Amino acid sequence: MKKNFRGLFFTPYVLWLGMFVIAPVALIFYYSFFDIHHNFTLSNYQEFFTSGTYLTMTANSVLYAFLITLFAILISYPMALVISKLKHRNLWILLIILPTWINLLLKAYAFIGLLSHDGLVNELFQFFGLPVQHMLFTDASFILVAAYIQIPFMILPIFNSLTDISDSYIRASRDLGATKWQTLTKVIIPMTMPGIKSGIQIVFIPSLSLFMLSRLIGGNKVITLGTAVEEHFLTTMNWGMGSTIGVVLIISMVIVMLLTNTKRKRRRA
Amino acid sequence: MKKFLAAFIAILAICAGLAYGSNQLTKSTGDTGNKVLNLYNWGDYIDPALLTKFQKETGYHVNVETFDSNEAMYTKIKQGGTSYDITVPSDYMVQKMKADHMLIPLDKSKLKGMNNYGSSFMNKSFDPGNKYSIPYFWGTLGIIYNDQSVKPGSLTHWNQLWSKKYRNDIMLIDSSRDILGFSLISMGHSVNTTNSTELVAAKNKLNRLSPNVKAVVADEIKMYMAEGEAPVAVDWSGEASEMMSQNSHLHYVVPTEGSNMWFDDLAIPKTAKHFKAIYAFLNFMNKPENAAQNAEYIGYSTPNMAAYKLLPKNVRDDKQFYPDQQVLDRLQVYSNLSPQKVQEYNDLYLEFKMHH
Structure with missing residues (x-):
């Protein structure tokens, strides 16, 4: 009786997993073994790992994703630290999360308005007598906008792990003579490592393939794997090659997961 | 939770009601x-x-x-x-x-x-x-320029785009055939070439253009040009006419050595x-x-x-959109390429985009 009940609750989960996780991933793997003439082949993989274009593109994507993640951490950590000490911290964190309710495309266009030749930032520069800067279509603007978009996803896990730390640890550290800096680096940061790691997992992989931003803000001067996937599916209709890049992205996600998931030492209460 | 559910159902009901009403309205004026x-x-x-x-x-x-x-x-x-x-x-x-x-x-x-x-x-x-x-x-592929920074009538050839004058000034429409196409035309080749040597040469010539390329963008190019983000763009005549209706400083020209006709x-x-x-x-x-x-x-x-x-x-009388017969005679229409050639065009184009 109890068993049947559990099975009943289990069915939607299994169905979901099968239809929306396993099947799509299996399809991507399946398609990646076919060339444009629908012949079964390994040539897509061979091409990917021997072509200078794809390898440079992969290196580029990893580099940009790394920088985006790094900046997201550098901005998010101090912010989360300050917010976690505030009185109405749940309200403040809500305000940080608020922009995620707005569509990504709208945010990108808002940044175009800010950074463009006659945009708000340049008007401000001119007001202070500075020359007009060309900010759109540069690496810096791409990383800035991408980091801005990813910051809420980085702050949340860090914030949660910060609020989980019991005050007694901090007090103990101060009692034992640690300076504020030592408390931060020896106690707080190590204890929030799980938060930072899940932040990296959420931010790094999507950053590998931000094709919309690389075109709108980067002016296609920043080429990531996402650009190539889009092209293979929409222009050349070479689904095999597009899927191969998809497989590479999935595998790199697994690698990032493994790297950031070194056996969690659970605190036992 | 109850309040939330009530609000949710209310929104759904209002939307459904409005949709039904609007459907009824269009029905009464039309559907037969x-x-x-x-x-x-x-x-x-x-x-x-x-x-x-x-x-x-x-x-x-x-x-x-x-x-x-x-x-x-x-x-x-x-x-x-x-x-x-x-x-x-x-x-x-x-x-x-x-x-x-x-x-x-x-x-x-x-x-x-x-x-x-x-x-x-x-x-x-x-x-x-x-x-x-x-x-x-129908229309053409051509060059749009802003007369505030480019002297009207001074830009009439594809090869001028490579001039040092236009450093970081040019926006390109994100389309492999059109971009490789104008490079091919500037070298006197057909836009439908399947000759790999010609294609690679066209790509190498495009690589030399990249210091002048400000961005390679899609539909947004209209907004950017109308706002004066860049003084020069390569785009289709149809898009050009939309930009020009928003910004009177913009002009469109079909280079004299020919172009694509779509x-x-x-x-x-x-x-x-x-x-x-x-x-x-x-x-x-x-x-x-x-x-x-x-x-x-x-x-x-x-x-x-x-x-x-x-x-x-x-x-x-607008020669920009209804050019003379002698210009029409130099225009080339795209023909369909084999999937391999489409792939080759796109791979070369991707290499150009990655070239800094």
Whole structure:
């Protein structure tokens, strides 16, 4: 009786997993073994790992994703630290999360308005007598906008792990003579490592393939794997090659997961 | 939780009510059961007033669905499950769909007003004898410049784009065939070349252009140019006319050594069902007054010469969009390439985009 009940609750989960996780991933793997003439082949993989274009593109994507993640951490950590000490911290964190309710495309266009030749930032520069800067279509603007978009996803896990730390640890550290800096680096940061790691997992992989931003803000001067996937599916209709890049992205996600998931030492209460 | 649920249900109920109301309203003004025509068109690519007029004249209600690229349209029709009666493929896509048996030949005996079309726009390589397609709009690939930073009339050749004068000044439309195409033309080659040596040379020449390239963008190029983000762009004439209506400093020029000439054509996909409505619509669009009204609304160049004569004089005399015969003679139409060649064009184009 109890068993049947559990099975009943289990069915939607299994169905979901099968239809929306396993099947799509299996399809991507399946398609990646076919060339444009629908012949079964390994040539897509061979091409990917021997072509200078794809390898440079992969290196580029990893580099940009790394920088985006790094900046997201550098901005998010101090912010989360300050917010976690505030009185109405749940309200403040809500305000940080608020922009995620707005569509990504709208945010990108808002940044175009800010950074463009006659945009708000340049008007401000001119007001202070500075020359007009060309900010759109540069690496810096791409990383800035991408980091801005990813910051809420980085702050949340860090914030949660910060609020989980019991005050007694901090007090103990101060009692034992640690300076504020030592408390931060020896106690707080190590204890929030799980938060930072899940932040990296959420931010790094999507950053590998931000094709919309690389075109709108980067002016296609920043080429990531996402650009190539889009092209293979929409222009050349070479689904095999597009899927191969998809497989590479999935595998790199697994690698990032493994790297950031070194056996969690659970605190036992 | 209860409040939240109540609010949620209220929003759903209001939306459903409004949708029902709006459906009832459109029904009462139009829908007449089976008398429909399913048009699969590019977004905002027909004057809505013409659809109303067509319904008044013939009683057929036109359902419009839109697509944003030839490839998306091709995939959707190929996968089936649709019932489009008329679609609007570009030149090379007409050829591709024809080769894949996805188009139904036109029954010329049911068509009226086909002699309205100019001879420069008929019988093109992608559809000899216009067995499957009627030209809808046509245009060119060219250079748009802003007269605040570029002297009017000074930019007339593709090769000038490589000049040091235009460092970080040029925006390109994100389209592999067009960008490789103008590089090929500037070297005197055909835009339909399948010669890999010529293609690689064209890519290498483009690599030397990259210090001048500010960005490679898609539809946004119109907004950027209208806002003066860059002084020079390479784009299609149709997009140029939209930019120019927003910013009077912009001008369009077709380089003298030639360019690409593109067509969007009306064609009947194999999914078509309502043939009476289809021919009523094609004949309706062939009529000069309707084609002229459509051309004025869209702002693209019409291939219907009888309609052209009805356009205002300033439009007719605009050499940017209705160039002289000697320019027309130098324009090349894209033909459909094999999947391998499409891949080769795109791979080279990707390499150019990655070149800094």
